[in-house]
Amino acid sequence: MNGEALREVGGADVILATSNSYKFTSEALKGLRPDGRLVVMGYSDEPLEVTGELLFKRGRIIGSLQNGREYLYEALDYAAKGKVKVITETYSLDEIGRAYERVAKGTVRFRAVITDD
Numbered sequence: 001m002n003g004e005a006l007r008e009v010g011g012a013d014v015i016l017a018t019s020n021s022y023k024f025t026s027e028a029l030k031g032l033r034p035d036g037r038l039v040v041m042g043y044s045d046e047p048l049e050v051t052g053e054l055l056f057k058r059g060r061i062i063g064s065l066q067n068g069r070e071y072l073y074e075a076l077d078y079a080a081k082g083k084v085k086v087i088t089e090t091y092s093l094d095e096i097g098r099a100y101e102r103v104a105k106g107t108v109r110f111r112a113v114i115t116d117d
Contacts, residue, residue, distance in 0.1 A: 006031025
């Protein structure tokens with residue numbers, strides 16, 4: 001789901017950006033609701049492009065390191081309670097090479113998941 005599509009379904013209060021592609025993170029930012037937050041956890045050398053729209057929505061960008069077990073437990077608790085919606089690209093086991101290639105190039109939009117179906 002891109003930022004425009006996310007906005008069309010009501011937008012997000014929080015976008016957790018774990019991608020190593022700031023191009024796709026910038027695109028997802030378009031789907032942020034007013035007063036929303038973008039939490040950037042993935043690192044990239046490329047610039048993170050932000051438009052003035054974020055300012056007028058009163059949006060915030062927060063950087064976050066991925067460490068500390070207490071934070072992991074808290075995040076897993078949110079997910080277990082159904083407060084997190086994960087968006088993934090799904091690949092069959094036969095497509096594992098393609099999935100790996102897309103992850104290595106940073107072209108996976110969200111998360112790549114391999115299924116054994």
